[in-house]
Amino acid sequence: MGASKFVIKQISVFSENKPGRLAAIARALQDEKINILAFSIAEANGFGVVRALVDEPQRAYEKLTKMGFNVAFTDVIAVQMKDEPGGLYEVADILGRNGINIEYAYAYSGREGAVLILRVDHVDAAIAAIQKSGAKLHESSLFQ
Amino acid sequence: MFWDEKYETLPKRDLERLQLKRLKKTLVHVQNVEFYRQKFGEAGIGPGDIKTLDDIRKLPFTRKQDLRNGYPFGFFAVPIDRVIRIHTTSGTTGKPTVVGYTKKDIRTWANLIARNMTMVGLSDRDIFQNMVNYGMFTGGLGFHYGAELVGMTVVPSATGNTRRQVEMIQDFGVTVIHCTPSYALHLAEVAEEMGAHLDSLKTGLFGAEPWSESMRRELESRLGLTAYDSYGLSELFGPGVAFECGERDGLHIWHDCYLVEVVDPATGEVLGEGERGELVVTPLAKEAMPLVRYRTGDITMLKGDSCPCGRGQKIARIMGRSDDMLVIRGINVFPSQIEHVLLDIPEVGSQFMVYVDRVNHLDEMTIDVEINRDYFSGELQDLARIQKKVVKELRDALELRTTVNLVEPGSLPRFEGKAKRIVDRRAGAL
Incomplete structure (x- = not known):
């Protein structure tokens, strides 16, 4: 996996x-x-x-x-966002187009730039969709 | 097994003859009490006017407040020299009530406890841990004397230090415990926390507060014992007045020592078998403090069926107290009903608190209940679902809409004595 x-x-x-x-x-x-x-x-x-x-x-x-x-x-995932207008739209749109529902989300802006923490209904599908779109996911080792 | 087979199984005719004899004697004896001389005088009735057991209906009731007015020794029918012990009942409102015992009373009481314990199969081979208050509360010394009379090995542990209680059960190989059902639940929690197995336990005697059948299942599975309901009140010696036999379908009340009526709490009208009302008792074998038609405040009913064990007529398990009964928007609610509902919902704990308020002239009932640690998924929506489920189950059982607060595990008060789970904040509004 x-x-x-x-x-x-x-x-x-x-x-x-x-x-x-x-x-x-x-x-x-x-x-x-x-x-x-x-x-x-x-x-x-x-x-x-x-x-x-x-x-x-x-x-x-x-x-x-x-x-x-x-x-x-x-289980949550962390997605890199562009820290500029439209950054959140890009990520949300990827998930929306792939039929993945966001249960909740929160964001922070740190050394890595803007990061969106997501709780979704299908974690594996979300990971696959985000990777396919070319957006960047953070590995858990970055935090933990 | 019987402790006193003859008196426990008296045929109806012999029993009634004995009751009438003892009733007449009691009515003469109560003339030593100013309160009764006055009451009987007002009613224009003398002890000689009671010819049958039914004639008792001509006599006035005695209420808790009357006993309070007699504080401290106003209801003693013997000189104080003959009183060898006093107990008091918890005075939640105003002064406590004092009860007294002669030597013979202490002996009679111990024998009643011995009947109860023998009835559920206990004997001198048992090791008995008595986990109730040993002070002014009658439960401690009452059970202590009865258990010693049976010849049991008594561990007078009283209340508190629950971890030590668990250790003593293990170290001494305790087979029987006596405590309130709420404390038994707390004991189970502590034993589970400690990872302690209470393998020696086989019997639990639980009383001093009403408890439900679901509570019985919970206590039996968590403590690995058979649970029996014990009923009594200080004004009638203390515990030992009525007790479950092996059938566990109602409590045998000792008719040779207590003349029993069930009345409508509002009107005082005597009710028949199977009709729910307030238990009224005239003790027939009390010396220091005889009473006439004492209003116990406990809600029960007389059961009609005979018992395979061969003992006399039973009363139903206590459904609540007439003064604990909450009237919420005109609907009667007993705390035991709430307990029953919560125990059947695994997602929440069995401890609870009830708050009653009046908001815009309407009664509002709020129930705090702990979330069960094992059912917390981390998701808010799951918590909301549990909360809704509790509201729905309560509405189905009580026919009332309630507000339910989910609180953190372990955050509600645990009670060692009588549980005080109801906070009625409407008093000022009435």
Whole structure:
């Protein structure tokens, strides 16, 4: 599976929507000297999921679980975007034309330029489509 | 197995004769209590007017508030020198209620507990860990004395330090535990966390709060034991008033010691077999603190069928307390119904809290329940689906729309004594 090197482990943490929960998570990662590369928060009816790309997902999982947090791994992919008007369109259009649904996405702009983190319904198909189009996928080793 | 076969299996006619004899004696005895002299006087009735068991309906009820008004010793029918122990009931509102025991009362009570324990197959070969409060609460010493009378090896562990409780069960080869069902659930959680196997356990005696059949299945599978329902209240000695036999289909209440009625909580009208209402008991063998037609506040019904075990008429498992019963937009809701629904949904835990508010003159019920760690996929939409499922199951069972909050595993309070899962914030609005 040549594609598997592009599958990145995101940590997803269940959190009640109340003051101090994100601070508790961030503090725990700080204590473990784990770096957060990108993150987002999704919220619904009083609870939420904190999603983060970290440099050491396994250690983050263990630390947070030990603290009582409910943590799961989620497979995501990271696509290089042009950091200019139309950059997001290019990536979204590739997936759309190939019938791949984006469940959620978040982006950051770092040393590598603009990067789009994607959770899609068919990971392997998404990887194949993006590679075929010539766009650049980041390997998980870049983060982890 | 019987502890006292003759009294446990008295034929109906002999039982009624004994009950009437003891009732008449009790009614004379209660004249030592100012409250009853006054009440009987107001009703223009004397002990001599009670000729049959049905005549009891002519007598006034005794309520919890009456006992509170008698604080501390107003309901004692013997001189304080003859009282060898007192217990109190938790005073959640106002003063606690004091109950007293003579030497004979302590002996009678221990014998009732011994009947219960023998009825479920326990004997002097058993090792019994008594995981309830040993202080003013009647559950600790009550079961302790009964178990010793049977000849069991008693571990008076009381509550708290659950990891140590688990270790003692393992180290001492404990075969029987007694605690509240909520604490038993907590014990199971802690044992699972510790990776401890409680292989020696075979019997669990659970009481002091109403619990459901799904809770029974949960406790039996997680603790590897057979669970029996225990019923009692301090005003009637304590635990031991009624208990399940091996059939586990209703509780045998000891008719030679307790005269039982079920009444409509609102009107006080006496109900028949199979009709749900409030249990009213006149104890027939209490010396220090006899009572007449005591309103227990517990909701049950008299069962009609006879029991293969040969003992007397049973009552149904307690469905709730008349004062725990929540009336939400006119619909009666018992916490045990909510528990029953949640236990059947694997995606959520079994701990819960209920909040009741009045918003724009409408009752709103909010339930906090923990997500089950193993069912968290990491996806928000899966959580939303679980939340919807809980709302739907509750609506089907209670016929009520509720708000459900999913909370983090382990974040809700665990109760060692009686669980207090209801927070009714409407009081000011009424």
